Amino acid sequence: MLDDLLRLHDGVITLDQAARCGLSRHAVNRHVRSGHWRRCSQGVFFVDDRAFTDAARIRASVWGYGPRATASGLAAAWWFGLTKFAPEVVEVTVPRNSHGRSRQGTRLRRRDLMPADVVERDDLQVTALPLTAVEASVQRGGGPNLMDTALQRHTNLRPLWNAHLRNKGRYGSPAARRLLQAADGGARSAAERLFAQLLRQAGITGWKANQRVAGYEVDYAFEASKVAIEIDGLAFHSDPDDFQRDRVKQNALALAGWQVLRFTWLDLTEYPERVIAEVNRAISAR
Structure with missing residues (x-):
């Protein structure tokens, strides 16, 4: 039972878990003194x-704040597979009335999470995926x-909006709202306006917006x-019909x-220089 739990x-194991496996406090201390167990x-x-993997580090960091602690932020994002690399500092959320100070390697947030925003994944309590993605x-x-990544592989926009609205007023809330608006149905127009702004700033001319070409509007x-x-x-979080129509149009x-x-909103906001370079290369080569 102990070997299965450790695997x-x-x-990582807590004192309470060790007790449920039949180990006394004295036996745990003996393991620590012998060097077989390390006290985190x-x-x-x-x-x-x-x-001592990233998963072990995050699990130990969260469990170190007690049974009501929850992995959040980038730590939760990594736990869900939304990011490739685990954060160096583990964000942990605890209830407002919790005691104790933040420890090295962790960032402590005191707030009361709603039940809808907390899930258990692989026996670790983490913020639910929608709130994790938003934060x-x-x-x-x-x-x-x-x-x-969350919108393409794991969820859709409505749960993200719901999580955002349940947690208004938190740090980063205005920025998250802007991202959600950018992903919303009318956000494509915001992305189009941003693209036009990039073209003007780069001095690129000779373009027209919303033109019909080969029977389709581009x-x-x-x-x-x-x-x-x-x-x-x-x-690209549209439904399969939209995906198919886009391919027919492109052909x-x-x-x-x-x-x-x-280009996506991500391209325009994160890599604008690359966008402009590709446009210049395309219009110069024809």
Whole structure:
């Protein structure tokens, strides 16, 4: 039973869990004195016969604040697979009336989370995926690409909006609202306005917005060079019918001799120089 628990918990174990496996406090202390177990914090231990992985580090950090602690922010995002790299500092949320100070390697947030915003994943309490995506996407190391990943692979926009509205007033709330608006149905127009602004700032001319080409309306058309630009908002989170229509449209444009470039909100906000460079390359080559 102990071996199974350690395997499932990345080698991390609490004093209460050890007791349920039949180990007394004296037996736990003996393991620590022998060097087989490492004390991570009060009541939390790591069995030092394996690598101390990022999962073990995050689990130990959260459990070190007690049974009501919840992994949040980028730590929760990594736990859900929304980010590739685990954060160096583990964000942990505890209830407002909790005691204790923040420890090295962690960032402590005191707030009362609603039941809808907390889930258990692999025996670790974490903020639910919608709230995780909303909060982590506006933190340094997160960014719009994190919300983009959540919308493409894990959820849709409504749960993200609901999580945001349940937690208004938190740090980063205005920035999260702007990202959600950018992903919303009318956000494509905001992305189009941003693209037009980038073109003007770069001094690129010869384009027209919302032009019909080969029987379809394109967002931006460079008629002289036969280059069409399509803006896709924040993420490719449309339904299968929209996806199919976009492909039929793109094929029709290509058969009519037009080159099609597609950019997302993420491209426009995170990599504007690359966007402009690609546009310049396309219109110069035709």
